[in-house]
Amino acid sequence: MSTVREIVEQLQAAEEPKEWMEELRADSRAGVKAALNRWNRQYEKKKKIREEFDKKCAFDLAYAPFEGALIAGVDEAGRGPLAGPVVSAVVILPKETPELIGLDDSKAIPKEERERLARKIRETAVAYSVHVQSVEKIDEINIYAATRDSMEQAVNALPIQPDIVLADAMTLSVACRTESIIKGDAQSLAIAAASILAKTTRDALMEELHEQYPAYQFAKNAGYGTSEHLNALRLHGPCSHHRTTFEPIKTMLGERGQEIGLSDHDAIDQPISNGHQSKQAAYSK
Incomplete structure (x- = not known):
């Protein structure tokens, strides 16, 4: 009879259910029962993840205008923050992407896993592009128009022309057919991949801003209006990377009759590096 330890090692090495596992159900040892139950839970979890992955792949393929069509997914990060x-980001994935099993909407994935997936996406993508829309542009034309413009610029920067673009809840005007998908990042693999690249890129930028403006805790709040962030705004006023058309910043500036970048806050109001004022990149394997 195998020892509990040997059975545990066998289970750890098994990827799929085996006939010998049925025999374990009759084993009275508590260690064996616990190990088998643990394997079953992990297997069901992996099975569900795989099913969700296959569902996302099928969703994208349903929009393909012909066999082998290049399907691009586009998404954004940062519409709601105050700063x-x-x-x-836009991503064109190959037809087979087993490396991306587990890929989901960026908001549903922990930071470390997002970073790992972002690396995998860059490695496996047929092509991808990332566009950073400045605060100045957001204030100039409004957040909706700035987001749409950013998505369109990202698509236009792709080194390969897609046959169709699936956008997360946005109607775009680009050279190819587009589809606006409500909650697309939860349904489409390509859009989910784009959401990961957009989120990780923006988080990295906000961490850089945190180094320049530590008072606002951008690395922690990503520019969103947390109570800590709002307290810092009341104490220091806004910096040059706050959105002046967003409340409560708009009202705050009006009440004080002040401009962004006040001289008495020079210690926390430094310009962002030129490379991130309006950064656009396109990559292809």
Whole structure:
């Protein structure tokens, strides 16, 4: 009879259910029962993740205008915060992407896993592009128009022309057919991939801004209006990367009759590096 330890090692090495596992159900040892139950839970979890992955792949393929069509997914990060840019990303994935099993909407994935997936996406993508829309542009034309413009610029910067673009809840005007998908990042693999690149890129930018403006805790709040962030705004006023058309910043500036970048806050109001004022990149394997 195998020892509990040997059975545990066998289970750890098994990827799929085996006939010998049925025999374990009759084993009275508590260690064996616990190990088998643990394997079953992990297997069901992996099975569900795989099913969700296959569902996302099928969703994208349903929009393909012909066999082998290049399907691009586009998404953004940063529409709601009080500070920082909007970042848009577009990704064209190959037909087979087993490396991306587990890929989901960026908001549903922990930071470390997002970073790992972002690396995998860059490695496996047929092509991808990232565009960073400045705060100045957001204030100039409004957040909706700035986001749409950013998404369109990201698509136009692709080194390969897609046959169709699936956008997360946005109607775009680009050279190819587009579809606006409500909650697309939860349904489409390509849009989910774009959401990961947009989110990780923006988080990195906000962490850089945190180094320049530590009072606002951008690395922690990503520019969103947390109580800590709002307290810092009341104490220091806004910096040059706050959105002046967003409340409560708009009212705050009006009440004080002040401009962004006040001289008495020079210690926390430094310009962002030129490379991130309006950054756009396109990559192809």
